[in-house]
Amino acid sequence: MRLQLNELRAEPGRSFPLEGTEELLDVQWEEENLRLEGPVAVQGSAFFQDGRVFLTLTVAGTVHRRCGRCLGDVVERFRRKDFLEVPLEEPKAQYIELAPYVESGVRLAVAVRPLCREECLGICAQCGADLNTEPHRPGCRAGEKEVDPRLQKLRDLL
Ligand SMILES: [Zn+2]
Ligand SMILES: [Zn+2]
Incomplete structure (x- = not known):
């Protein structure tokens, strides 16, 4: 989208509405590639x-991403x-x-760490x-972490 300046310049301080769409290619954000679904609505x-x-x-707009825990699809x-x-500048x-x-707005708009659902247990x-x-x-020993340490002590003694 281009914002033409002639009208704005002719009347300093007067606010002009703007509206349109911006067709962005995928947006790079951190290590991630944000896949946009359709154009971004701008107003x-x-x-x-x-x-x-x-x-x-x-x-x-809408982006397709990967869940930060399980890598599943997130819309x-x-x-x-x-x-x-x-x-x-000129x-x-x-x-x-x-x-x-628009592109930096999209980067700021999306969640830092998208989740497929709040209770996702991840990988x-x-x-x-x-x-x-x-x-x-x-x-796998990761699942054993939840064991009560007092119980673990007992187990070690047995
Ligand atoms: Zn998930
Ligand atoms: Zn495991």
């Missing part, structure tokens, strides 16, 4: 003042509103390209079992 407003553009930008809907101050610029702002770091669907594999 908000903008005004011009003292050589800067002030933007209120709401981004909304995450996001929505985020930001207030941005954009200095014009004072006479005709427009500003909104894609980079055992030791035996690799998906604890949502199977018990620890034979010989």
Whole structure:
């Protein structure tokens, strides 16, 4: 999306609505590749003042991710509103390209660690079992951690 500046510049301080969509390629975030489903919906407003553009930008859309515990599929809907101050590098610029702002909005909008569900048990770091669907594999010691230490003491004595 491009935000044309002529109108804004002609009336400093007046807020103009903006609305549209931004077709982003996959967004890299940390080590993760956020797979966007369809374009990102963008809406908000903008005004011009003292050589800067002030933007209120709401981004909304859907991303496909992997659960932070079990690596299962997660479909995450996001929505985020930001207030941005954009200095014009080129004072006479005709427009500003909104894609980079939409993209950083998406990064900030998504959960730090997506989960397929709140109670997801995840994958055992030791035996690799998906604890949502199977018990620890034979010989895995991670499952024994829950044993009451007093009981363990007793067991060692026997
Ligand atoms: Zn999960
Ligand atoms: Zn295990």
